[in-house]
Amino acid sequence: MRTPSVYIAEELMPYLRAKIAEALYRAGFRQARIASYLGITQAMVSKYLAGKYRVPPEGVSKLLDAVAEEVSRLIIGxxxxxxxxLLLSRRLYELFTTEEVCRHYSSYAGVSEGLCRELVPPFPRSAVLDELDVALRELLSLEGFSSLIPEVRSNFAYAPANARRPDDVAAVPGRITLVKGRPYALPPEFGASVFTASLVVEVMKRRPSLRSVLNIRYGEDVERALERAGLKFTRVRTGGLSEMEAVKTIAKAFESAEWDAIVDGGGKGVEPLVYIFGRNPLEVVGKVKRLLEVM
Known part of the structure; x- marks a missing residue:
């Protein structure tokens, strides 16, 4: 029978290994070292680098490209x-919540798309905390990140796929702050942020795949960096609104399109901010890294 594990092994992993191998090779890894990380032979690495692998349908391959980028960044880091x-295992099974993979899997296995989404149980809350913690450590280590922390400080949140209320969302207690000029944060917890968690929940109602957010300062340099990094963004203004009105105003922007970032112009007594969104916290960190590289 063509179970999800068989589908992953036959249809997803060859392409995913190839893309990770390409990324590591570009980063200067030798083929033997790449083979050791991927658990394959050096001859197979050479085959992948020569482009000898089958490419899945476009929607599936784009999702796998994003996973390969995350995994490669962790290895290089x-x-x-x-x-x-742990990250790779979670990402592979999370793919079964996406329309693209379920459509492909249903054709491959001869089952309905609805059954596809029921085959893989959601990850426990501890897995959400672990992943956010890994991403947080990478974020805090980014050179230049301290310059992006706003006066109101930053927060970083991540929601499980079944999140329905703020208490379901993990975030940084007390926010990310500066200590002796260096960014500092406590370990993530569930229920640690009402505003940021509420924002994730509201955005997920419009775009269920966008489950993580980080706020950074606004400035003309940040806006130019958003443009140069090729990140899609739009503007809102929340000055004079209550917290929940501000949350709904930001989330409403996702009814028209899926954005990488929302620029909040603020207003009287409200600091302008930029909210960076992603499917997961490592994707958010990747977008911040792209900003810093072009600033």
Missing amino acids: GSSKEEVL
Whole structure:
């Protein structure tokens, strides 16, 4: 029978390994080292680097490209094999909540798309905390991130796929702040932020795949960086609104399109901010890294 594990092994992993191999090779990794990380032979790495692999349908391949980018960044950044394996396992099974993969899997296995979404149970809350913690550590280590922390400080949130209320969302207690000029944060917790968590929940009602957000300062340099980094953004203004009105104003922008960022012009007594959104916290960190690279 063509179970999800068989589908992953036959249809997803060859392409995913190839894309990770390409990324690591571009970063200067030798083929033998790449083979060791991927658990394959050096000859197979050479085959992948020569472009000899089958490409899944476009929607599926785009999702796998994003997973490969995250995994490669963790490996290049020196994360342990355990951290890389945990992330990769979660990402592969999260793919079964997407329309593109369920459509492809249903054709592959001869089952309905509805059954596809029921085959993989949601990850426990501890997995959400672990992933946000890994991303937070990477964020805090980014050179230049301290310059993006606003006066009101930053928060970083991540929601499980079934989040319905703020208490379901993990975030940084007390926000990300500066200590002796360096960014500092406590470990993530559930129920640690009402505003940021509420924002994620409201955005997920419009765009269920967008489950993570980070706020940074606004400035003309940040706006130019958003444009140069190729990140899609739009503007809102929440000055004079209550917190929940502000949350709904920002979330409403996602009814028309899926944005990488929302620029909130603020207003009287409200600091202008930029909210960076992503499917997961590592994707958000990747977008922040792109900003810093072009600033």
